[in-house]
Amino acid sequence: xxxxxxxxxxxxxxxxxxxxxxxxxxxxxxxxxxxxxxxxxxxxxxxxxxxxxxxxxxxxxxxxxxxxxxxxxxxxxxxxxxxxxxxxxxxxxxxxxxxxxxxxxxxxxxxxxxxxxxxxxxxxxxxxxxxxxxxxxxxxxxxxxxxxxxxxxxxxxxxxxxxxxxxxxxxxxxxxxxxxxxxxxxxxxxxxxxxxxxxxxxxxxxxxxxxxxxxxxxxxxxxxxxxxxxxxxxxxxxxxxxxxxxxxxxxxxxxxxxxxxxxxxxxxxxxxxxxxxxxxxxxxxxxxxxxxxxxxxxxxxxxxxxxxxxxxxxxxxxxxxxxxxxxxxxxxxxxxxxxxxxxxxxxxxxxxxxxxxxxxxxxxxxxxxxxxxxxxxxxxxxxxxxxxxxxxxxxxxxxxxxxxxxxxxxxxxxxxxxxxxxxxxx
Numbered sequence: 001x002x003x004x005x006x007x008x009x010x011x012x013x014x015x016x017x018x019x020x021x022x023x024x025x026x027x028x029x030x031x032x033x034x035x036x037x038x039x040x041x042x043x044x045x046x047x048x049x050x051x052x053x054x055x056x057x058x059x060x061x062x063x064x065x066x067x068x069x070x071x072x073x074x075x076x077x078x079x080x081x082x083x084x085x086x087x088x089x090x091x092x093x094x095x096x097x098x099x100x101x102x103x104x105x106x107x108x109x110x111x112x113x114x115x116x117x118x119x120x121x122x123x124x125x126x127x128x129x130x131x132x133x134x135x136x137x138x139x140x141x142x143x144x145x146x147x148x149x150x151x152x153x154x155x156x157x158x159x160x161x162x163x164x165x166x167x168x169x170x171x172x173x174x175x176x177x178x179x180x181x182x183x184x185x186x187x188x189x190x191x192x193x194x195x196x197x198x199x200x201x202x203x204x205x206x207x208x209x210x211x212x213x214x215x216x217x218x219x220x221x222x223x224x225x226x227x228x229x230x231x232x233x234x235x236x237x238x239x240x241x242x243x244x245x246x247x248x249x250x251x252x253x254x255x256x257x258x259x260x261x262x263x264x265x266x267x268x269x270x271x272x273x274x275x276x277x278x279x280x281x282x283x284x285x286x287x288x289x290x291x292x293x294x295x296x297x298x299x300x301x302x303x304x305x306x307x308x309x310x311x312x313x314x315x316x317x318x319x320x321x322x323x324x325x326x327x328x329x330x331x332x333x334x335x336x337x338x339x340x341x342x343x344x345x346x347x348x349x350x351x352x353x354x355x356x357x358x359x360x361x362x363x364x365x366x367x368x369x370x371x372x373x374x375x376x377x378x379x380x381x382x383x384x385x386x387x388x389x390x391x392x393x394x395x396x397x398x399x400x401x402x403x404x405x406x407x408x409x410x411x412x413x414x415x416x417x418x419x420x421x422x423x424x425x426x
């Protein structure tokens with residue numbers, strides 16, 4: 001059975017409220033983009049109203065590829081991260097939703113409307129697209145999906161016949177000293193990371209995926225983020241976190257293919273086949289105690305971080321990017337404890353964002369860092385680093401981890417016949 005026949009059959013047997021018109025519209029959008037990618041042409045190529053080829057759209061990231069976009073991609077300014085729970089036991093409905101999500105993601109990242117758009121002219125039914133991104137360019141939108149441990153097994157049940165495909169690296173994270181995790185902001189079956197240079201574009205993407213998934217998934221928790229706190233483009237200015245310090249100076253660059261291969265991408269043969277070219281994502285919501293920090297002397301702030309607040313140079317050095325003289329830093333300095341040389345070489349790729357979610361009712365900002373880290377194996381990446389930090393970091397007086405989740409992010413969607421999770425569910 002071809003992919004088109006498979007989709008047609010799914011549509012004909014559907015009883016969950018999705019329209020045939022909508023599904024074929026999304027699939028058609030994916031076919032156009034996928035054909036361009038398969039031919040070696042950037043997926044950004046579109047056509048004009050008269051059918052002639054148009055040039056790439058400014059600010060567009062290819063959806064299709066060996067790896068999912070949104071990992072080593074240059075970090076955008078805004079984030080909408082959303083975690084879903086699957087609320088059906090019907091495997092076919094879940095697979096169909098993932099197909100629809102992939103087609104919709106290909107359209108949105110190309111700056112296109114979903115299906116027939118927000119103004120189809122069919123007034124008797126809801127439009128295929130909610131419309132708030134109409135007229136906006138893609139703004140470098142990327143959508144990255146990951147599957148949590150509970151998608152494979154929950155309460156001892158193999159929910160969708162995929163328990164045997166759960167990677168060993170997708171082991172539950174240990175409880176770290178100082179954790180105060182909110183179960184309502186932790187865990188989940190499926191994560192979608194939407195990053196863009198316009199918050200409305202990122203929110204539009206998550207909103208439409210949630211709408212498409214109605215009856216199959218429900219939102220468990222989500223997080224908006226702004227002000228990237230790390231960068232995969234080291235030639236750009238290093239961003240700052242809400243404590244005012246440069247963050248992510250030594251982050252892996254998107255152009256460092258050797259380091260990405262060593263520390264981020266899962267190679268074929270390491271774990272289940274469906275994870276080849278993928279990565280593992282750790283998401284942590286870290287509350288930053290802003291008010292006590294703001295009353296702390298500059299010297300103590302710098303000692304706790306291990307860098308100067310202005311230039312960002314490590315203690316004992318002059319420039320931000322100078323080698324870190326670890327012995328010149330305080331034993332409990334954050335930079336010293338998180339450095340690969342202090343953790344047996346453990347290295348991760350960070351894509352964190354700041355957040356401010358109003359106040360906590362006591363006049364304190366509900367603010368902090370939404371930490372996102374990609375790695376080849378969390379047991380050799382995030383876990384040893386966080387065990388060291390949680391036990392010894394002087395910064396723990398000013399931060400607390402209040403949310404946590406782990407996801408396996410498969411390799412990229414490679415064309416029109418592929419979709420998020422096909423290798424897992426196939």
